[in-house]
Amino acid sequence: MKQQKEILLNNMKKIFFIFLAISLQCCNGQENNKVKTSIKKEENKKNEIKNVNDPVIEFLNKKYQDPKPIIPDSPNPYPTYTFSDKKLGCFSMDYIGKTDTVQYFWNVKNENGYFSKYPNPEDAAYQSDNIKKLINTNDYYIIASYLPSKYISYIDKESNEFDIKPGAKTSFYLYENATWRLINETETSKIPEDVLAFEVGLIQKDKFSSINNSTENYDGAHSVSVETEGTTTGMASISYNFNIKKGATNLSLTTYHESNLCEGKYFATEKNNMLEVYYAGDQLSCISIDPKFYIKKEGKKFYIKGVGGEATYNRWIIMK
Numbered sequence: 001m002k003q004q005k006e007i008l009l010n011n012m013k014k015i016f017f018i019f020l021a022i023s024l025q026c027c028n029g030q031e032n033n034k035v036k037t038s039i040k041k042e043e044n045k046k047n048e049i050k051n052v053n054d055p056v057i058e059f060l061n062k063k064y065q066d067p068k069p070i071i072p073d074s075p076n077p078y079p080t081y082t083f084s085d086k087k088l089g090c091f092s093m094d095y096i097g098k099t100d101t102v103q104y105f106w107n108v109k110n111e112n113g114y115f116s117k118y119p120n121p122e123d124a125a126y127q128s129d130n131i132k133k134l135i136n137t138n139d140y141y142i143i144a145s146y147l148p149s150k151y152i153s154y155i156d157k158e159s160n161e162f163d164i165k166p167g168a169k170t171s172f173y174l175y176e177n178a179t180w181r182l183i184n185e186t187e188t189s190k191i192p193e194d195v196l197a198f199e200v201g202l203i204q205k206d207k208f209s210s211i212n213n214s215t216e217n218y219d220g221a222h223s224v225s226v227e228t229e230g231t232t233t234g235m236a237s238i239s240y241n242f243n244i245k246k247g248a249t250n251l252s253l254t255t256y257h258e259s260n261l262c263e264g265k266y267f268a269t270e271k272n273n274m275l276e277v278y279y280a281g282d283q284l285s286c287i288s289i290d291p292k293f294y295i296k297k298e299g300k301k302f303y304i305k306g307v308g309g310e311a312t313y314n315r316w317i318i319m320k
Contacts, residue, residue: 068128089149142175226308262286
C-alpha cells in the first residue's frame with residue numbers, strides 16, 4: 001500500500017507540475033454536434049472559439065476518475081483530478097466554488113475548513129474518498145480543460161512523460177444542465193499559472209454575455225473616499241470613482257500610499273435590489289468569485305460595500 005501510494009503521489013505530482021508549471025490546464029474533451037451548434041449561435045458574443053473534431057469525451061465517466069480528486073498545493077486550492085491517455089490526450093477536472101465561502105473551505109488557512117480536521121495537510125490533500133464526499137456539485141462550477149493527443153509528443157512508447165507541441169491549444173468546457181459546453185480555447189503556452197483566477201474569469205465572461213446588465217437605476221458618476229491605514233507621512237487613502245452608463249461600468253482610482261489596482265472595466269447586474277459589480281478586466285489578481293462591490297440605492301442616495309481595508313470593507317458607505 002505504501003509503495004502504491006508513493007507511485008500515485010509521484011504520478012500526480014508529475015502531472016500537476018507539468019500542467020501548472022507551463023500553465024497547462026488539460027481539460028474537457030470534445031463535444032457532440034448538438035453542443036457545437038448551440039455554441040455557434042452564441043459566437044456573435046464570443047470571439048475566436050473554434051470547435052475541433054477530436055473524440056467525444058464524457059469527462060464525468062467513472063473510468064476517467066482514477067486517480068480520484070485531490071487538493072493541489074496552490075494559494076487558492078480546489079478539488080481536481082486529472083486523466084491522461086495516449087489516444088485521447090489529457091484533461092483536468094476542476095471544482096470551483098460558486099461563492100468565496102464555498103471555495104475557501106478548501107484553503108489550508110481555514111480553521112473550520114477541510115484541512116482543519118487533519119494533522120498533516122499533505123496527507124489530507126490525497127484523501128480522495130473524503131474529498132469526494134464533501135463536494136456538493138450544486139455548489140460548484142465544474143470546468144474541464146482538455147489537451148488533445150494531437151498536441152502531445154510522448155518521450156518514448158513506455159513513458160507517460162511528454163512534451164507539448166508548438167501551437168498546442170487547450171479547450172475549456174463548462175458543465176451545465178448535464179451538458180458540456182465549450183467556453184474557451186486558448187494557446188496552451190499562454191495559460192497563466194493562476195489557473196483558478198483564469199478559469200473563474202472564463203466562467204464569468206461566459207455568463208455575463210447572457211445576463212441582462214441594465215443599470216438604469218444606478219447610471220451616473222458616483223465616488224467615495226476611504227482612509228485605509230496610517231503611514232509615517234500621513235493616512236493612506238483610496239478614492240473610488242465609478243462611471244456607470246447604459247450597462248457599462250468603469251472604475252478609476254485616486255490613491256495616496258496605496259496601489260492603483262483593479263481599475264478599468266467592470267460588469268454590473270442588478271440583483272435583490274442591489275447592483276453587483278464584478279471586475280471584468282485582464283488583471284487576474286482582481287478577479288473574484290463573489291462581486292467586487294455592492295451598490296444600493298435608498299431614495300436619492302447611493303451606498304457602496306467592498307471599499308477600503310478591513311475597517312471599511314464590510315460596511316455600507318455613502319457615495320457622492
